[in-house]
Amino acid sequence: MRPHVVAQLAISLDGATSGFDVDLARFYALATLWQEDVTLVDAATIVAQENEVRAAPRRGTRADGPLLAVVDDRARIQTWDALRELGYWSDVLALYADRTPPRPPDATTRELVTGYEDVDLLEALTALGRRGVRTVRVESPTLTSTCLDQELVDELALLIHPVLTGGEPWYDTRRLNLQHAGTEVFKDGVIWIRYCVHPECR
Structure with missing residues (x-):
């Protein structure tokens, strides 16, 4: 049985995931509410931040932190050791395919x-579920879209920022049967809204 999968994204009013300043402190403070066992991202998300990862202080692994699992079917990640030592995760796990280039x-x-x-x-x-993982949090827009297409997401959480970017919406949510699960409005106009993608997630 697979774990409970939560997809968390920061978006603009018009549904874009870039082109505006994300309130990262609030985003990650809210993320702690799920107490995920695994943080799931794609290689593109890590590659885009590799220079920052290399330059960041290495605080060591965080024993009580989640596992960072990265979908890296093309073996693009070069900073595994640095990621492991950032101080956010207990360890890192590379998710590869049979045709992934040799390591x-x-x-x-x-x-x-x-x-x-x-x-x-x-x-x-x-x-991962067989290994005792109960909750997985996905925060990459592309990977979230893939997981939604494959009906692997149980809960969707959106941190909506009060800006219009003119960018492309991250997903056509009309394709989903979303059940409202909660809304919180912050003083600065940022809205946190959660949906169940499957009724069982309540």
């Missing part, structure tokens, strides 16, 4: 291999 023989990063060309997300989540 260095001295690589020490834990791996989970599923799928052939691409990572099989359902199989990966099910394997």
